[in-house]
Amino acid sequence: xxxxxxxxxxxxxFAAGINPLIVIVLAAAVTxxxxxxxxxxxxxxxxxxxxxxxxxxxxxxVLPAIGLLEREGLQERARMLVARxxxxxxxxxxxxxxxxRQISAGLGLLSLFGHAQTVRPLIAPMAEGAAEAQHGPLRxxxxxxxxxxxxxxxxxxxFFGEDxxxxxxxxxxxxxxxxxxxxxxxPLSLSLWAMPTAALAVAVHxxxxxxxxxVLRRLAGGGSR
Amino acid sequence: MIGLEQVYWLTGAMFGGIAVRSWRxxxxxxxxxxxxxxxLLAVSFGLGxxxxxxxxxxxxxALVILGGTRALGRGSPATTSAREREARAAARxxxxxxxxxxxxxxxxxGTFTLALPSWHGSPIVDPREVTLLSLALGVLIALAAAIAxxxxxxxxxxxxxxRLADSIGWAVILPQxxxxxxxxxxASGVGGExxxxxxxxxxxxxxxxxxxxxxxxxxxFTVVMGNAFAAFPVMTAAIGIPLIVTRFSGNPxxxxxxxxxxxxxxxxxxxxxxxxxxxxxxxxxxxxRNGVIRVQIPTAIAMxxxxxxxxxxxxxxx
Numbered sequence: 001x002x003x004x005x006x007x008x009x010x011x012x013x014f015a016a017g018i019n020p021l022i023v024i025v026l027a028a029a030v031t032x033x034x035x036x037x038x039x040x041x042x043x044x045x046x047x048x049x050x051x052x053x054x055x056x057x058x059x060x061x062v063l064p065a066i067g068l069l070e071r072e073g074l075q076e077r078a079r080m081l082v083a084r085x086x087x088x089x090x091x092x093x094x095x096x097x098x099x100x101r102q103i104s105a106g107l108g109l110l111s112l113f114g115h116a117q118t119v120r121p122l123i124a125p126m127a128e129g130a131a132e133a134q135h136g137p138l139r140x141x142x143x144x145x146x147x148x149x150x151x152x153x154x155x156x157x158x159f160f161g162e163d164x165x166x167x168x169x170x171x172x173x174x175x176x177x178x179x180x181x182x183x184x185x186x187p188l189s190l191s192l193w194a195m196p197t198a199a200l201a202v203a204v205h206x207x208x209x210x211x212x213x214x215v216l217r218r219l220a221g222g223g224s225r
Numbered sequence: 226m227i228g229l230e231q232v233y234w235l236t237g238a239m240f241g242g243i244a245v246r247s248w249r250x251x252x253x254x255x256x257x258x259x260x261x262x263x264x265l266l267a268v269s270f271g272l273g274x275x276x277x278x279x280x281x282x283x284x285x286x287a288l289v290i291l292g293g294t295r296a297l298g299r300g301s302p303a304t305t306s307a308r309e310r311e312a313r314a315a316a317r318x319x320x321x322x323x324x325x326x327x328x329x330x331x332x333x334x335g336t337f338t339l340a341l342p343s344w345h346g347s348p349i350v351d352p353r354e355v356t357l358l359s360l361a362l363g364v365l366i367a368l369a370a371a372i373a374x375x376x377x378x379x380x381x382x383x384x385x386x387x388r389l390a391d392s393i394g395w396a397v398i399l400p401q402x403x404x405x406x407x408x409x410x411x412a413s414g415v416g417g418e419x420x421x422x423x424x425x426x427x428x429x430x431x432x433x434x435x436x437x438x439x440x441x442x443x444x445x446f447t448v449v450m451g452n453a454f455a456a457f458p459v460m461t462a463a464i465g466i467p468l469i470v471t472r473f474s475g476n477p478x479x480x481x482x483x484x485x486x487x488x489x490x491x492x493x494x495x496x497x498x499x500x501x502x503x504x505x506x507x508x509x510x511x512x513x514r515n516g517v518i519r520v521q522i523p524t525a526i527a528m529x530x531x532x533x534x535x536x537x538x539x540x541x542x543x
Binding site for chain 1: 229232236269273278284286310313315317322328332356359367381382385388399401402414419449457462477484485501503504506511512513524531539
């Protein structure tokens with residue numbers, strides 16, 4: 001029972017707004033100690049797991065390239081590009097990105113797009129540019145909202161698209177766990193049953209992104225230009 | 226053979242460069258802390274595979290102390306002004322997109338071709354890691370092309386990387402820290418406890434209740450752990466297999482597939498899934514750390530209800 005205290009530390013720590021790094025180490029210390037792990041062994045455990053998960057940080061390698069292009073006006077150009085095209089609105093653009101992201105994830109191309117390599121340099125400035133073209137200069141809160149929606153399109157597309165691909169990590173995990181419990185399922189049937197949810201995700205989040213234009217119009221104070 | 230290790234060296238070299246530039250930036254009042262943080266990251270990437278678990282653990286604690294106590298400053302690397310950027314964007318036209326598009330293009334081509342070439346019968350590139358290696362290769366090619374075309378000052382790529390890294394700050398290590406916490410939870414048997422409590426307390430007397438408890442359990446446990454992969458074995462062993470499959474003879478493929486996706490609804494709603502929710506908020510410089518989660522929660526709730534409905538409709542069909 002006591003190892004669960006770490007979960008309480010996480011919940012309370014995050015809710016209280018304490019720095020997440022501190023919260024994580026405290027939670028690890030509480031849970032590990034409750035389970036009878038010695039402090040030295042706990043540090044080793046943290047070190048090994050941290051080291052083994054370095055692959056999630058490889059994405060930071062894009063920083064020099066993206067930063068350099070930003071220095072030369074990449075974000076500004078992305079804004080200009082959509083500002084000229086009147087049919088492009090922030091909502092429509094993000095719906096399109098959601099669909100493209102989901103299809104490419106479904107084809108197994110999960111790392112093709114992402115927050116560092118696509119959303120920050122291209123998608124978010126384009127959505128902002130489209131919003132500005134329609135509603136004039138954005139307030140800080142409105143700008144943040146458009147950016148947050150851009151990030152959400154990436155997440156929803158990736159999460160509910162990736163399981164359509166047969167060889168993705170989660171499908172392999174489902175299959176391996178069921179197998180070790182004595183149940184054999186074909187990977188293809190797992191991908192197949194991921195499709196209804198994928199379609200629902202496009203409908204639900206697509207609708208919300210579509211309605212973003214109406215939200216922006218309201219925030220801008222009624223009439224569009 | 227070229228594998229992840231070489232990419233780690235490259236990443237370490239980048240953070241090492243950022244550390245040196247931070248150290249020299251006297252405009253940053255906390256430059257010692259800033260430089261130390263990036264230097265420790267450089268050591269972790271460059272030497273992490275050789276120095277052993279304890280040394281890595283000490284690095285982790287040092288990073289947490291620096292990142293958690295506001296010891297990290299923010300430099301002011303030389304960059305272009307907003308007006309200069311507008312002018313360059315207008316002058317260069319859409320060609321500026323080309324290097325940015327090289328990254329995904331190389332990533333696609335590389336994913337399908339990188340594993341092919343071999344030398345004396347053994348592959349040159351680790352075939353298990355082609356996706357990440359292709360991404361790294363795409364970045365290198367894009368960077369080289371951009372430098373050749375734009376002719377920036379030679380230090381510019383490093384300083385621009387530092388500008389972005391400083392704006393993300395300590396959140397850079399958050400995804401790895403959460404993975405480390407997950408390992409401690411696993412070693413402490415947290416999953417088994419949660420599963421035990423879930424089966425004892427949740428009312429699962431009908432086929433629908435079993436589906437609802439399984440999906441909600443997947444989502445909630447994912448919110449706590451930040452990762453549906455950690456929730457899946459626990460909830461499936463506790464509710465999925467004994468109740469949905471064995472007692473109510475449901476289809477295991479439907480259960481597994483939609484169950485995992487119910488877990489992803491939790492991923493949309495938790496700060497524990499840092500690389501999807503907190504890191505983008507930092508990357509996009511949102512004033513609210515939970516800004517991305519806030520706009521995702523309505524979708525997460527709707528998708529959870531939808532997944533329960535879909536699973537109930539399909540899992541018991543004969």
